[in-house]
Amino acid sequence: MLAIEVRSLGKSFGKRRACWDLSFEIARGEVFGLLGPNGAGKTTTLRMLAGLYAPDQGSGTVAGLDLVTGGAALRRKVGLLTESPGFYGRLGARENLLFFAGLYGVSKRDALLRAARLLERFALASHADRPFAELSRGMKQKLAIARALIHEPEVILLDEPTVGLDPEATREVRTLIEELAREQRTLVLCTHHLAEVERLCSRAAFVAGRLIGVHKIEHAQQGRVRIELAAAHAAAALRAAELGPLRLAEQGKVLLLTPRCEIPEAVAALVAVGARIVAVSPDRDPLEDAYLQLLAEARALGLAGDEPGAVL
């Protein structure tokens, strides 16, 4: 069953096209990444999915509700983590959560229970009554994630969840997102961090104004090495060396191997079965390759740049 479905979606602001021709589907329980350079229209896309912007091209549904006519009902089913936490500085963490819970229509009793549970879960319980302005950047971001969950939405949209955070806070926030992903929630993760997408998402859309492509993520295996061969080699001969799980890519010229032994011994064994090795390196992030390749193609076509949107 689909949680999000968009067809040829687009949005312009005056003469400036923020994004166009976006079509993708996201299944319920899927964690979907939204990748692209600065000004690629990722935040605009997220805001359309959150019911903040009405698309002026195409159509789409979120949680079964139309993006144009869904209005308040759609916003009730979506949890949005905005790029900046955005809370009231003089109100405490709990007061802020209760205020937003009320606006989402959560009853006072449920709001109190959920706020307490989320503050506990995000290690903010001891700071519940501290004014928001006094919280650290990481705490603020965790509180913003708690707000996105307070009304138990069907779809959670996360806009740059780790931007501007120090490494410790980044790790905390990533761990939280990982936990949400494990809970089979429908998540859309909009970020620059490829590692985040690779670790958390099952698929990622590359956006550079328009949709460049949707990439299915093959989760990298730990300890895997990439061995470049001088010429294509038969897999059977390489398997005979019994080095560990292996896969040939790029017309047999690249060997992806998770060796059972040390790398020098594996290289020696491969040479022994006739392989001519050009280079050995840790297996690179396949998402990064795909991303950079698609981005280069998009730039060649004049579709991606660092300035937001294209002018009509």
Add this chain to the structure above:
Amino acid sequence: MKGALLIVRKELLELRRSPVLLLSMTSLPATVVVVPVLLLAWLVRAAPTQALDWLQDLYKVPASSPTAALVAVLAKNWLPMFLVLPIFLPILLAAQSIGGERERRTLEPLLATPVSTLEIIIGKSVAALVPALAITWIASALFCAGVDAAVWTRLHAFPLPDGPWLFATLVLSPLLSLFGNALAVVVSARIVDPRAAQNVAATTVVPLLGLLVIQLAGGISLGPGFYLGFALGALVADVALIALAVRLFDREKLLTRWR
């Protein structure tokens, strides 16, 4: 309207925790009350009779005694200041309403909730009107009580509040509060910087202050006819500004306007 109620509660809670804003809201009313009452008390005790006669003559106030004339002059000439308060005070709060949310980056999370546009406008407006009207009414009551106390020994009567004063406080003040608030919401929806919005909205009190100065100089005499017309004008302006505020409050434009 549950959303509006939540917004009112949140705004009042924030106001309660903002001593600087509270101080700026109460300093003008305190001055408007304390300075003329102290001046009156001094004049009643120490001013020569000729000076009081001169004042009565200048403002052509029919009164039974120089002290009664002094009270009538003060009540008549100082009343416009109590009409400035209900315009000015909600502007201090309401000009922050949208611009402040934008500045604190709370506008996007707020608009991402199911709360309706009307609920946001009502919530923000009531939260600005309630303290503004409360302060105006308290200031007005303290002024009347101060004037009555200052002249009690001479008149053995309570000259204030009189008819125009009651009309201004109970009818004009709410209408002008509504005007100040709606104007601030309109300006705040179009101007991003809350301080600039506050300054633009605050310029609306200038004509009223001008009338006050001209009247103090003896150039005009604002009577019941003026205040009745003023009330009708304020009512028409309120309806027009509220309609404009609702029309201008476009959720999408609020997020995309940055100048």
